[in-house]
Amino acid sequence: MFPIQSLAGIILAYLDPGSGSYLIQLLIAALLGGGFAIKTFWKQISAFFRKVTSKAEPQPQEETKDEQSQ
Amino acid sequence: MSNLNKIASSFRDPSGFMFRRDGVLYRQINKHYQNQYDKLVSSGLLDDLWKQGLLVKSAEVDIQPAEKELAYKVIQPDELPFISYPFEWSFSQYKDAALATLQIQKKAFEKGFILKDASAYNIQFVNERALLIDTLSFDLYIQGEPWVAYRQFCQHFLAPLALMALTDIRLSQLMRVYIDGIPLDLASKLLPGSTKLNLGLNLHIHTHAAAQLKYADDTSAKKQNKGQMNRNAFMGLVDSLESTIKGLMPKGVKTEWGHYYDDTNYSDSSLKEKRDLVGKLIAQASPKTLWDLGANTGYFTRVASEQGIFSIAFDIDPLAVEQGWQEVKAKKESQLLPLVLDLTNPSPSLGWANQERSSFLQRGPADCVMALALIHHLAISNNVPLKTLAEFFAQAGKWLIIEFVPKEDSQVQRLLATREDIFPDYTLEGFENAFSDVYRVRAKEPIAGSKRWIFLLERK
Numbered sequence: 147m148f149p150i151q152s153l154a155g156i157i158l159a160y161l162d163p164g165s166g167s168y169l170i171q172l173l174i175a176a177l178l179g180g181g182f183a184i185k186t187f188w189k190q191i192s193a194f195f196r197k198v199t200s201k202a203e204p205q206p207q208e209e210t211k212d213e214q215s216q
Numbered sequence: 217m218s219n220l221n222k223i224a225s226s227f228r229d230p231s232g233f234m235f236r237r238d239g240v241l242y243r244q245i246n247k248h249y250q251n252q253y254d255k256l257v258s259s260g261l262l263d264d265l266w267k268q269g270l271l272v273k274s275a276e277v278d279i280q281p282a283e284k285e286l287a288y289k290v291i292q293p294d295e296l297p298f299i300s301y302p303f304e305w306s307f308s309q310y311k312d313a314a315l316a317t318l319q320i321q322k323k324a325f326e327k328g329f330i331l332k333d334a335s336a337y338n339i340q341f342v343n344e345r346a347l348l349i350d351t352l353s354f355d356l357y358i359q360g361e362p363w364v365a366y367r368q369f370c371q372h373f374l375a376p377l378a379l380m381a382l383t384d385i386r387l388s389q390l391m392r393v394y395i396d397g398i399p400l401d402l403a404s405k406l407l408p409g410s411t412k413l414n415l416g417l418n419l420h421i422h423t424h425a426a427a428q429l430k431y432a433d434d435t436s437a438k439k440q441n442k443g444q445m446n447r448n449a450f451m452g453l454v455d456s457l458e459s460t461i462k463g464l465m466p467k468g469v470k471t472e473w474g475h476y477y478d479d480t481n482y483s484d485s486s487l488k489e490k491r492d493l494v495g496k497l498i499a500q501a502s503p504k505t506l507w508d509l510g511a512n513t514g515y516f517t518r519v520a521s522e523q524g525i526f527s528i529a530f531d532i533d534p535l536a537v538e539q540g541w542q543e544v545k546a547k548k549e550s551q552l553l554p555l556v557l558d559l560t561n562p563s564p565s566l567g568w569a570n571q572e573r574s575s576f577l578q579r580g581p582a583d584c585v586m587a588l589a590l591i592h593h594l595a596i597s598n599n600v601p602l603k604t605l606a607e608f609f610a611q612a613g614k615w616l617i618i619e620f621v622p623k624e625d626s627q628v629q630r631l632l633a634t635r636e637d638i639f640p641d642y643t644l645e646g647f648e649n650a651f652s653d654v655y656r657v658r659a660k661e662p663i664a665g666s667k668r669w670i671f672l673l674e675r676k
Contacts, residue, residue, distance in 0.1 A: 159332055159355065159364045160228060160229050160230060160231075160332070160333075161332065161333055161364055161365060161367075161368060163362070163364045163365075163366065163367055163438070164367045164428060165431045165432065165433075165434045165435065165437040165438065166424075166427040166428035166429065166430060166431035166432060166434075166437075167366055167367035167370075167424065167427070167428060168362060168437055168438050168441070169427060169431050169434070169437045169441065170423060170424050170427035170428075170431075171362045171363065171366045171445070171453065172362060172441055172444055172445055172449075174419045174420070174423070174424075174453060174456075175362065175445050175449035175450060175452055175453040176445075176449055177419075177452075178419075178449065178452035178453055178455070178456045179446065179448040179449030179450075179451070179452035179453075180448075180452070181452060181456075182448060182449075182451055182452030182455050182456075183448050183452075185455070
């Protein structure tokens with residue numbers, strides 16, 4: 147990440163974000179940001195459990211090879 | 217140097233512009249963008265996006281800039297064989313373009329950048345994937361600032377996709393009317409009321425449109441609310457746009473020609489014979505580029521693309537183009553691009569001074585044009601005189617592979633069943649006379665199992 151705060155003012159936005167779009171984006175994003183945090187957290191938890199359970203189960207590699215050779 | 221060689225669409229963003237010199241396409245990066253460009257390179261973002269096929273590749277070149285006093289660097293991007301426009305895309309192409317834009321935004325965010333614009337015109341299809349063609353679309357992320365391209369993304373991507381999926385697939389054509397995307401109040405009116413129950417569509421289209429109307433004149437909004445959007449909120453916004461778009465699928469409407477190959481005048485063997493014949497004529501013309509007009513899903517276009525000839529399968533039917541694109545992706549066909557085009561009203565030149573987006577013919581010519589089982593639709597359904605047709609094809613390409621479908625053919629009989637036959641010249645002889653003014657006949661072959669003929673013609 148760059149020291150971005152010092153760069154304020156030389157940002158090159160050439161589009162007008164629009165007053166209504168700007169304001170509603172702040173509101174929508176505030177609402178969605180919470181959901182996104184929960185979703186990310188949940189993904190991390192489920193990824194952890196998937197990792198744990200996949201380690202516990204043996205890989206059926208030999209069977210797959212046999213099937214392919216038939 | 218004058219601006220004469222500047223690419224006409226390249227004027228909005230002061231970060232740089234495209235220009236052409238000695239037939240080669242370049243992009244000048246202005247001093248204005250020096251800081252951003254250097255960080256794009258040093259952060260590794262350009263490399264990452266190139267590796268993932270999400271951004272057009274470019275190389276810095278040591279040539280005289282087009283506008284020296286403004287210039288920082290000149291880069292030479294890989295040139296694409298054809299630039300397509302959003303209103304020429306099928307639903308899945310459009311969806312791929314939208315998701316690629318969001319994926320790029322997410323990758324950029326990880327490196328401290330944002331997309332400062334989200335124009336659908338910045339996306340093209342290369343190697344069966346959507347990629348960004350504007351290297352200067354990135355800006356540095358400032359903590360707390362909202363996404364400056366949010367409105368543009370909703371207008372250019374979300375609104376057209378929602379309308380195509382939930383109102384009518386043909387509404388992509390609204391992009392032809394509105395150069396900066398479909399106004400959200402219009403999208404909100406056209407979408408079914410039930411879409412208000414979809415959280416993403418409710419927020420990003422309906423509520424967004426209402427806010428635009430309510431706060432249109434509120435000039436202090438930006439100043440009063442500066443820096444109020446944290447990183448998580450930014451990522452949540454992009455994530456929500458992504459999941460909303462992923463959830464959109466069009467209704468499975470079948471169109472008249474959607475199952476053309478189940479409903480032709482060809483048996484399997486004559487279809488193969490016709491394919492072989494087309495292959496022979498393509499080999500004789502030996503083109504580098506081919507436009508197949510009225511291609512349906514691209515069955516015959518593939519004869520060319522499979523030989524490594526860059527080919528475009530144009531068809532009026534968005535569902536045929538959809539099927540063609542699905543096949544391109546499934547088979548990883550890098551040389552084939554299916555696109556939607558109504559030949560009776562082809563894409564016009566659009567935008568500022570009518571020069572921002574080029575017309576269908578301006579984006580040509582192709583080396584070879586193919587018009588199989590098409591002529592009766594244009595000459596009879598659309599009343600285009602045969603001579604006028606010949607002149608049009610001659611503008612589109614040097615070589616023409618064209619199938620003449622006579623009146624006795626059941627497909628022509630079907631078109632004539634509900635109307636007066638006012639086409640006394642629509643005969644094999646009339647066809648040959650009309651086309652002989654602009655073309656020389658290089659091959660003429662009957663198509664087995666039918667009364668049709670196929671010609672290879674070369675423009676005089």
